[in-house]
Amino acid sequence: MSKADPEATPREFLPHDHAHCVSDAMAAAESLCAESGARLTPVRRRVLEILLEGHRPMGAYDVLSRLDAEGLGSKPPVAYRALGFLVDQGLAHRIERLNAFIACPHPSGQDHVAAFLICRDCGTVAEVPSAPPPLPAGFQVEQTTIEAVGLCTACADGPAT
Amino acid sequence: MSKADPEATPREFLPHDHAHCVSDAMAAAESLCAESGARLTPVRRRVLEILLEGHRPMGAYDVLSRLDAEGLGSKPPVAYRALGFLVDQGLAHRIERLNAFIACPHPSGQDHVAAFLICRDCGTVAEVPSAPPPLPAGFQVEQTTIEAVGLCTACADGPAT
DNA sequence: CTTGAAGTGTTACTTTGTATCATGTACGGA
């Protein structure tokens, strides 16, 4: 497994073998849950798959309508609970700016600090590793949200040719 | 006017002369709007005052109920429009984690990068100056959101004695 | 004064998120 280069353009903004990217993340999720004892139930697993397949942020109700179509649940709490579980386990993240959720491309079990790059044109979101920003001593940080809105390389270069 | 020391405990977490802090910010807002030609109308001015007086994040509907009580408007769009104006002018900020708004304590006209420290115990929020975090080159950042949740000094020290 | 742009009032919705209680299901100990 190669370490991510924090300088490089994130994979999300480039063409890539997405099926592979989904199966890798699912495998990682399975083994993390097995290890921690967390129960990756059918609904939860399917929600994670839906997020991974979408490969973009999805609202809770978007996820829910997928679940509903598949007979896995039709009421909001079903989706919110599964998403809450995934976020708690570090398998997905909530994008505050979008009221949406996205699968973590490199779940690690730890509660890693990440920054999200949100392209306002194509809607793609990339997760990049990040350090907690320097903050005044004295405030005891427990969780940090970093979200940047802007234009990805593709959208900045060729604005709808 | 003294420059903020990025290391010091933010004013918001300490006792301070709040009336003064309100009048300063209002004066700054007035002159910024005069300068830029933006129209600080009665509703907008009052919303800014409400935010400043509250000195804590307020939901749009919290603000709205204040406006309503004063006969300045009772329908959601009134509040959202005024808040939108203030955010556009850099006189207030939206706290994504809280779906809430807070007045900027040091409005500068420019669209400054700030981090928000959110105490999960007492609900106080401090705005501290911050640099945009290091991100991969290639993504054209236009706006950055940085929000940290945790415990302020007071709440970390004396947990509800 | 006219006129157009910006601001406000209001209706009627949409979207997002939860509290609560009932029901089901896995799993370890008696």
Add this chain to the structure above:
DNA sequence: TCCGTACATGATACAAAGTAACACTTCAAG
């Protein structure tokens, strides 16, 4: 094996947050 407990799901019924659209008013520039 049977039981109890903990956790997960199902379902109802709301609460909270946000917006589209349209009519009307205000205000400043020409």
